[in-house]
Amino acid sequence: MPALTTFSLTAPLFIGGAFAILLALLPLRRPAIAASLAALACLALYLPQLPVISAGVSLFSPFWGSASLGIVGGLRLDGLSLIFAMLITGIGALIFIYAHGYLSDDPRQKRLVVFLVIFMTAMLGAVTADDVILLFVFWELTSLASFFLVGYKHESLKARKAALQALLVTGSGGLALLAGLILVSIAAGTTSFSGILAARETVLTHPAATPAMLLVILGCFTKSAQVPFHFWLPNAMAAPTPVSAYLHSATMVKLGIYLLARLNPLYQNEALWQGLLTIFGIATAVTGAVLAFRETDLKRVLAYTTVTALGTLTMLIGIAPALSITAAMTFLVVHAFYKAALFMVAGIIDHETGTRDAASLGGLRHHMPLTTVAAVLAAFSMAGLPPFVGFVAKELIYEAKLELGQTAAFLILGSFLVNAATVAIAGVLSWRLFFGKARGFAQPPHDPPKTMLAGPILLAILGLIAGGLPAAFGNALIDPAVTAVLGRPAEVTLKLWHGFNLVLVLSAATIAVGVLFYLGWERIVPRLRSLEAMDRYGPSTGYERLLARVIAGAETVTTTIQHGSLRGYIRTLFLVIAVGCMGTLLVRKGFAWPNAGTLVDPRLGIALLIIAGSVAVMLARTSIQAVLAMGLVGFATALIFLSFGAPDVAFTQFAVETLLVVILATALMRLPLRGRDLRTGREKAIDLSVALGGGLAVSLMLAAVLASPFDPRLSLWFGTESVPSAHGRNVVNVILVDFRALDTLGEITVLAIAAFAVVALLRRTPRAIETTTPSPNLSKAEGSR
Amino acid sequence: MNPSLILRTSAPLLLWVPVLVSLYVLVRGHNDPGGGFIGGLLAAGGILFFAIARGPEAARRVLRLSPVSWCAIGVLMALASGLPALLAPGQAYLTHLWWFPNVGVTLPLSTALVFDIGVYLTVIGTVSALFLALVELDDRGEVE
Numbered sequence: 001m002p003a004l005t006t007f008s009l010t011a012p013l014f015i016g017g018a019f020a021i022l023l024a025l026l027p028l029r030r031p032a033i034a035a036s037l038a039a040l041a042c043l044a045l046y047l048p049q050l051p052v053i054s055a056g057v058s059l060f061s062p063f064w065g066s067a068s069l070g071i072v073g074g075l076r077l078d079g080l081s082l083i084f085a086m087l088i089t090g091i092g093a094l095i096f097i098y099a100h101g102y103l104s105d106d107p108r109q110k111r112l113v114v115f116l117v118i119f120m121t122a123m124l125g126a127v128t129a130d131d132v133i134l135l136f137v138f139w140e141l142t143s144l145a146s147f148f149l150v151g152y153k154h155e156s157l158k159a160r161k162a163a164l165q166a167l168l169v170t171g172s173g174g175l176a177l178l179a180g181l182i183l184v185s186i187a188a189g190t191t192s193f194s195g196i197l198a199a200r201e202t203v204l205t206h207p208a209a210t211p212a213m214l215l216v217i218l219g220c221f222t223k224s225a226q227v228p229f230h231f232w233l234p235n236a237m238a239a240p241t242p243v244s245a246y247l248h249s250a251t252m253v254k255l256g257i258y259l260l261a262r263l264n265p266l267y268q269n270e271a272l273w274q275g276l277l278t279i280f281g282i283a284t285a286v287t288g289a290v291l292a293f294r295e296t297d298l299k300r301v302l303a304y305t306t307v308t309a310l311g312t313l314t315m316l317i318g319i320a321p322a323l324s325i326t327a328a329m330t331f332l333v334v335h336a337f338y339k340a341a342l343f344m345v346a347g348i349i350d351h352e353t354g355t356r357d358a359a360s361l362g363g364l365r366h367h368m369p370l371t372t373v374a375a376v377l378a379a380f381s382m383a384g385l386p387p388f389v390g391f392v393a394k395e396l397i398y399e400a401k402l403e404l405g406q407t408a409a410f411l412i413l414g415s416f417l418v419n420a421a422t423v424a425i426a427g428v429l430s431w432r433l434f435f436g437k438a439r440g441f442a443q444p445p446h447d448p449p450k451t452m453l454a455g456p457i458l459l460a461i462l463g464l465i466a467g468g469l470p471a472a473f474g475n476a477l478i479d480p481a482v483t484a485v486l487g488r489p490a491e492v493t494l495k496l497w498h499g500f501n502l503v504l505v506l507s508a509a510t511i512a513v514g515v516l517f518y519l520g521w522e523r524i525v526p527r528l529r530s531l532e533a534m535d536r537y538g539p540s541t542g543y544e545r546l547l548a549r550v551i552a553g554a555e556t557v558t559t560t561i562q563h564g565s566l567r568g569y570i571r572t573l574f575l576v577i578a579v580g581c582m583g584t585l586l587v588r589k590g591f592a593w594p595n596a597g598t599l600v601d602p603r604l605g606i607a608l609l610i611i612a613g614s615v616a617v618m619l620a621r622t623s624i625q626a627v628l629a630m631g632l633v634g635f636a637t638a639l640i641f642l643s644f645g646a647p648d649v650a651f652t653q654f655a656v657e658t659l660l661v662v663i664l665a666t667a668l669m670r671l672p673l674r675g676r677d678l679r680t681g682r683e684k685a686i687d688l689s690v691a692l693g694g695g696l697a698v699s700l701m702l703a704a705v706l707a708s709p710f711d712p713r714l715s716l717w718f719g720t721e722s723v724p725s726a727h728g729r730n731v732v733n734v735i736l737v738d739f740r741a742l743d744t745l746g747e748i749t750v751l752a753i754a755a756f757a758v759v760a761l762l763r764r765t766p767r768a769i770e771t772t773t774p775s776p777n778l779s780k781a782e783g784s785r
Numbered sequence: 786m787n788p789s790l791i792l793r794t795s796a797p798l799l800l801w802v803p804v805l806v807s808l809y810v811l812v813r814g815h816n817d818p819g820g821g822f823i824g825g826l827l828a829a830g831g832i833l834f835f836a837i838a839r840g841p842e843a844a845r846r847v848l849r850l851s852p853v854s855w856c857a858i859g860v861l862m863a864l865a866s867g868l869p870a871l872l873a874p875g876q877a878y879l880t881h882l883w884w885f886p887n888v889g890v891t892l893p894l895s896t897a898l899v900f901d902i903g904v905y906l907t908v909i910g911t912v913s914a915l916f917l918a919l920v921e922l923d924d925r926g927e928v929e
Contacts, residue, residue: 024890051834066873068877081862082914140862157866295813358892420903428900462811571917607799630876647818648818648819648823651818651824652821652822655823655826656826656831658830659826659829659830659833659912662830662833662837662916663912663916663919664834665914666837666916666919666920670920670922694866726869726881726897727883727893727895727897728815728897729814729815729816729817730814730815730816730817730819730820732818733814733815733819733901734815735818736820736821736822736901736904737815737820737821737881737897737900737901738881738900741863741867741879741881741897741900742878742879744863744900744904745860745864745867745879746864748859748860748863748903748904748907749860750909751856751908751911752853752856752859752907752910752911754851754911754915755852755853755856755910755911755914755915756856756914758914758915758918759852759853759918760915762919762921762922763918
């Protein structure tokens with residue numbers, strides 16, 4: 001049933017898009033709840049496809065493409081897309097309900113919800129796109145949505161900086177990605193993912209194969225916060241908690257992982273791909289784990305553990321065999337469950353106690369029993385304790401590495417440390433916060449409203465259920481995804497109990513060391529924090545310096561070019577014309593004289609008018625006289641056009657000249673212009689030579705143009721095509737509105753922008769003075785701080 | 786500015802004659818000299834004269850919407866005129882479509898006309914925005 005497939009694949013995108021617009025326009029009382037229903041509707045459209053996808057079929061639907069641009073378009077739903085689509089819509093629905101409670105007293109709640117809906121739709125588009133260009137468009141849309149969501153509290157300088165940083169890092173990565181994807185599709189001869197994967201050999205043997213791969217990896221690494229681009233993610237915690245839980249843990253940051261997985265069938269046997277992913281993955285995982293131990297702010301701790309998880313996922317994709325891809329897909333889902341739950345718990349704690357400082361809080365269990373349940377269940381899954389699904393994932397991760405043998409010793413060691421650190425952080429997030437002595441709050445906090453509890457509790461329980469039924473969970477969701485990532489079917493059964501083996505020993509040891517880390521947490525954090533070198537030489541500092549330097553450079557260029565002296569601009573303009581024309585003529589040896597006969601023409605009389613006007617401009621005593629004299633030049637030019645049979649051009653010239661004279665006269669009568677010429681003699685000499693040079697150069701150029709034969713092909717074509725294909729006899733207008741309509745569209749856009757600029761510049765209301773947006777100078781100061 | 790009585794009295798004439806002529810120029814433009822750009826300039830000229838004769842406030846009342854709004858409407862019309870082509874198979878954006886309905890006479894209707902009206906409105910908006918902003922500068926006593 002292709003029609004039904006098309007419906008269930010395209011409808012979520014249209015629901016999301018239409019809903020975002022409606023939401024923005026309609027005054028709804030509970031926008032977040034409505035958004036949650038929209039997310040559920042999308043989920044309901046994907047869910048019926050689960051049995052088909054589990055059977056190993058992938059569904060295709062035509063979707064926007066452009067033959068003239070060579071874009072194939074189309075949507076595809078396979079195991080990998082479905083996992084993501086279900087996480088996006090399912091967790092999305094819970095996040096929206098949570099946001100309803102979290103932002104209940106925020107008057108701008110709707111704005112946040114609208115951007116979240118746009119984001120959700122863009123994510124769904126990105127993970128179901130079967131076309132690299134389509135994917136890229138949605139990919140960038142998620143970055144934009146993230147920018148507005150991180151900068152939601154736009155009064156705060158920190159939020160604005162974090163939003164800009166996230167946008168710049170993921171945006172520049174996006175450019176690299178675009179270049180890479182274009183190279184890949186040129187090599188494959190198609191923009192469709194299915195086509196690219198089918199043309200594997202051709203793509204890999206193309207001369208640009210390696211640069212293309214590196215560019216794609218760069219894009220994925222920035223999006224998924226891999227070392228050295230990891231720094232934007234913790235800073236993005238300036239966003240409200242629902243955003244952090246949704247974008248920056250469960251979904252958006254996994255888009256890079258998604259694309260790596262999507263392209264894995266293409267690159268999986270490439271040593272460079274495997275090496276880069278594995279090395280940067282483990283480096284990111286370890287960096288995240290270490291940095292998590294420098295923080296006590298709950299959200300930043302969670303952000304660094306997210307970095308760790310993203311590193312682990314990248315590494316698992318890099319390792320490549322079926323077992324490790326299974327581990328990656330399992331961990332992907334597991335992490336989304338527990339991390340979103342824990343973020344929401346962190347938000348609840350912040351909401352109820354007014355602080356997110358893990359070091360000062362404790363004993364919340366007595367006041368927030370339901371929150372405690374959610375936190376502890378989620379943290380157990382995070383720590384990888386049986387019977388939670390986190391345990392299943394961790395066992396798989398160890399198993400995948402052991403399979404590699406001794407070469408992977410450093411990977412096993414790295415993972416061991418990372419996992420132990422994760423166990424310790426899970427302990428901090430559950431045991432430390434909720435048990436022990438009650439502290440860290442003035443008023444006794446209590447459980448939040450049901451809307452805020454529903455999400456974390458449900459996700460935590462899902463982690464337990466999936467752990468209890470690993471085989472069913474694996475067959476329905478994980479296997480089809482693994483098949484998609486590997487490009488071939490793979491049978492790895494998910495189990496809770498693997499028997500007594502090395503993996504189990506490793507797991508037990510991890511927990512033991514994790515407990516040690518947990519016990520030492522209070523001592524480790526201040527010690528790591530005091531290592532200032534980590535701040536001074538980190539990539540974050542590099543980013544700040546680079547940004548400051550770019551802004552300083554832009555300022556230098558701007559002040560050099562846009563110096564504000566009209567006389568200077570005109571001097572530059574004519575100097576460029578003079579040098580350009582003369583230079584071209586000299587280099588190309590283009591000096592030529594037309595036949596003397598063509599120069600003798602009765603229309604030369606009009607030229608006398610032009611000369612008279614020009615002389616009058618120079619002799620004029622007042623500006624008004626000069627303007628009128630210049631009008632004479634313009635009108636004479638129009639006469640020339642008319643005499644050569646170009647009534648449209650002449651007509652326009654007349655109109656423009658009239659308006660110009662009126663406008664200039666009005667302006668000159670009002671603006672405080674100096675009447676006298678204040679130039680020094682030297683300046684006058686320079687101006688004179690520039691003017692003469694410009695005039696001479698243009699005259700010589702015109703002479704050369706007149707001497708060369710006229711190529712009539714274009715005018716002939718327009719002449720013959722005008723009536724049959726555009727139904728118009730006036731060729732000039734047909735060119736303007738039809739043949740070259742896109743140019744005209746650009747021109748009127750420029751006109752409109754100019755109008756906006758004039759109005760903005762000339763409007764001197766007090767509002768303009770009160771503006772608090774940072775000027776270039778201010779942001780420079782911020783950057784160098 | 787202190788316009789004479791003659792100028793003030795003839796202001797409506799100075800406004801509406803160019804505007805009417807501009808509409809004629811706009812419509813005939815596809816087959817004879819004219820079109821949206823020239824038409825827009827003519828109409829803007831009428832508005833300028835009116836603003837000189839009766840003052841910028843009166844000119845704004847004639848325009849009803851702010852000049853930049855007319856710019857926006859114009860650009861949006863031009864943008865939108867290219868969209869119907871996307872519905873036809875294999876046509877690129879801004880490929881104009883034509884209809885020749887017969888209502889006694891054959892009317893040549895097209896998306897090209899919509900595009901040209903967009904140009905017309907943008908030009909009117911831009912020129913009047915520029916001029917009115919200039920004229921109003923010293924009306925607020927900003928320039929000494």
